[in-house]
Ligand SMILES: Nc1ccn([C@@H]2O[C@H](COP(=O)(O)OP(=O)(O)OP(=O)(O)O)[C@@H](O)[C@H]2O)c(=O)n1
């Protein structure tokens with residue numbers, strides 16, 4: 553049976569959480585690493601459950617930790633936990649397969665973006681509800697960007713006005729995400745990339761600084777700080 557949050561909600565959220573966290577360094581699967589004394593995954597799921605449109609949350613956990621993750625999340629929110637795959641894309645596909653009949657909007661959200669505010673979840677879902685098939689939250693690129701070749705030699709300066717840094721949750725009409733995953737060949741780093749390959753338009757909405765991806769030790773330190781100042 554699939555666990556359910558608000559039966560009136562129209563949104564299912566898939567939470568890929570099966571990554572190793574190699575760039576964060578030793579200490580176990582990243583989603584289970586502690587931030588303010590609680591696993592990143594707990595922070596992420598608590599904020600998803602606070603978004604009133606959310607009907608269902610499906611977490612893709614490291615295969616060896618599925619039972620432990622079920623127990624960990626039971627007091628946080630009613631969620632379904634499935635084993636993830638070797639690549640993020642496989643983890644998302646496994647979670648997508650566990651979404652029950654009902655929600656027609658599906659969001660994909662990294663456990664590693666543990667401090668993402670519920671308001672961002674709602675704004676992405678609202679953009680899909682308003683008629684867009686695929687929606688991504690983005691931030692402007694603030695650094696000058698160079699293209700670099702062999703020997704670290706600069707080849708040129710990229711026009712950053714046309715660039716965006718992409719976050720999650722990424723939102724999709726359910727049928728579009730299902731078709732994109734069914735058609736996927738090589739793994740891509742995000743789900744919008746699969747949808748782009750179908751030729752379906754992907755639309756940007758403003759992201760949030762709090763939705764940073766905790767990737768390296770500095771990000772975890774920054775997230776600890778944000779948490780103490782009210783993130
Ligand atoms: N096989 C994988 C790989 C990644 N993820 C998830 O995808 C999200 C984004 O990935 P990233 O932050 O890059 O996490 P890791 O793959 O764990 O990081 P690294 O590449 O440093 O090992 C994370 O919530 C991660 O748990 C997943 O579910 N299954």
Ligand SMILES: C[C@](O)(CO)[C@H](O)COP(=O)(O)O
Nearest residue numbers: 640662718719720741742765
């Ligand atoms: C989906 C994502 O978080 C968007 O920024 C990102 O592409 C995941 O990247 P990863 O490091 O390859 O998991």
